[in-house]
Amino acid sequence: xxxxxxxxxxxxxxxxxxxxxxxxxxxxxxxxxxxxxxxxxxxxxxxxxxxxxxxxxxxxxxxxxxxxxxxxxxxxxxxxxxxxxxxxxxxxxxxxxxxxxxxxxxxxxxxxxxxxxxxxxxxxxxxxxxxxxxxxxxxxxxxxxxxxxxxxxxxxxxxxxxxxxxxxxxxxxxxxxxxxxxxxxxxxxxxxxxxxxxxxxxxxxxxxxxxxxxxxxxxxxxxxxxxxxxxxxxxxxxxxxxxxxxxxxxxxxxxxxxxxxxxxxxxxxxxxxxxx
Numbered sequence: 001x002x003x004x005x006x007x008x009x010x011x012x013x014x015x016x017x018x019x020x021x022x023x024x025x026x027x028x029x030x031x032x033x034x035x036x037x038x039x040x041x042x043x044x045x046x047x048x049x050x051x052x053x054x055x056x057x058x059x060x061x062x063x064x065x066x067x068x069x070x071x072x073x074x075x076x077x078x079x080x081x082x083x084x085x086x087x088x089x090x091x092x093x094x095x096x097x098x099x100x101x102x103x104x105x106x107x108x109x110x111x112x113x114x115x116x117x118x119x120x121x122x123x124x125x126x127x128x129x130x131x132x133x134x135x136x137x138x139x140x141x142x143x144x145x146x147x148x149x150x151x152x153x154x155x156x157x158x159x160x161x162x163x164x165x166x167x168x169x170x171x172x173x174x175x176x177x178x179x180x181x182x183x184x185x186x187x188x189x190x191x192x193x194x195x196x197x198x199x200x201x202x203x204x205x206x207x208x209x210x211x212x213x214x215x216x217x218x219x220x221x222x223x224x225x226x227x228x229x230x231x232x233x234x235x236x237x238x239x240x241x242x243x244x245x246x247x248x249x250x251x252x253x254x255x256x257x258x259x260x261x262x263x264x265x266x267x268x269x270x271x272x273x274x275x276x
Contacts, residue, residue, distance in 0.1 A: 003039040011047040019048040026056045036060075037073050044077025046084060051105045054078065058112050061130070064122075072129035078109050079133035086137035110134065114141060128160045135164040142168055150174070159186045165193040176201045188222055195226030203230050207238055217247055224253045225260075232261035 003025045006018055015021075025031050025039035040060065043053045060066050060074040081101055090103035099106070113134040117127055131149070135142050146168060149161035162178045165171040166189065178190035179202060191209070194202035206223045213219040228235040239254050 003035055003042060006042055007038050011042075011045045014047060019043075019050060019053060022048065023053055023056055026053075026060065033067055033070060037070050040070060040074040040077050042077075043074075044080050046080055046100060049077075049081050049100050051101050054081065054101055054105050054109060058109065061116060061126070062112065068123045068125045071123075071126045075113065075126065075129040075133045077133075078113070079136045082106070082109055082133065083136035106137075110137060110139065114139070117145065124154065124156070128156060132160055132163055135167045138168050143170060146171065155183065155186075159183065159189065162186050162189040162193060165190075166196045169197060172197065172199045172201065175199050176205075179205045188219075191222040191226055195222065195229045198229045200230060202226070206230065210238060211241075217250055220250060221253050224250070224257050228257035228261040235261035236263050 003022055006014055006021065011018075022039045022043045025035055026043060028036070031039075040057060043049060043057055057074040057077055061071050061078075063071070081099075085099045085101065085103075085106040088099045090099060090106070113130045116122055117130045117134065119127075122130075131142075131145055135146070142164065146161050146164045149157040149164075152158070158178075158181075162175070162181075165175055165178075171193070175190050175193045175197070176199060178186055179194065181187045181190065191202075191206060193199070194206060206226045209219060209223040210227065224239065227238050236258060239258060
């Protein structure tokens with residue numbers, strides 16, 4: 001099995017040597033760039049990531065001779081394990097802690113990404129992706145970096161900043177402003193951020209999306225989650241209205257949001273009457 005086959009196989013079905021397969025591709029300088037980019041993306045999966053794969057990804061991110069896209073993908077791949085380490089911690093006495101890398105490797109990732117981000121000579125694509133990955137384990141320097149990003153004339157920096165606001169507190173006003181963005185991806189990330197922090201001022205906007213876009217699945221998933229975080233007491237009133245979509249993913253999202261809001265059950269008969 002090679003990395004291209006792994007790409008189209010659910011990670012829980014990967015063979016035991018999947019990590020070794022990905023490592024071989026990452027370290028093969030003669031492998032096609034596209035194959036190495038796929039390997040970099042997959043190497044960050046919690047199923048396989050370990051200290052050795054992290055080291056390989058950091059070597060790629062740090063190597064100015066590598067393609068910018070590959071370096072950026074290697075940086076992004078480090079985000080999930082950073083977030084896992086930040087949430088779970090490294091208390092060896094905690095039997096529930098399950099972080100696939102050592103604490104020393106966790107801090108090495110943070111240190112390397114921080115230093116590379118502050119290297120002004122690094123390409124924009126690499127620095128953007130570094131910020132997007134590293135912010136998943138927030139540090140003090142991130143707030144300043146996120147505040148500075150939108151001042152660039154490059155729209156992609158603004159998108160990165162709004163994405164990062166999902167993970168850092170203190171940007172409520174900027175999130176509300178980003179909700180008015182004409183860029184669909186920036187708007188989507190703003191809705192996610194509003195939900196993550198329960199931004200009260202975003203409530204009317206989020207409800208309007210749900211009322212207006214009941215037939216557009218792609219536009220609905222983020223606001224469905226957001227209403228439960230912003231006003232859990234009113235989430236059931238908003239989400240129990242009839243839906244035009246007979247879609248399992250939408251239904252699951254609604255049930256999950258209502259559960260988050262503290263609604264313990266939702267009568268199946270009512271679901272059917274409401275269009276499911």
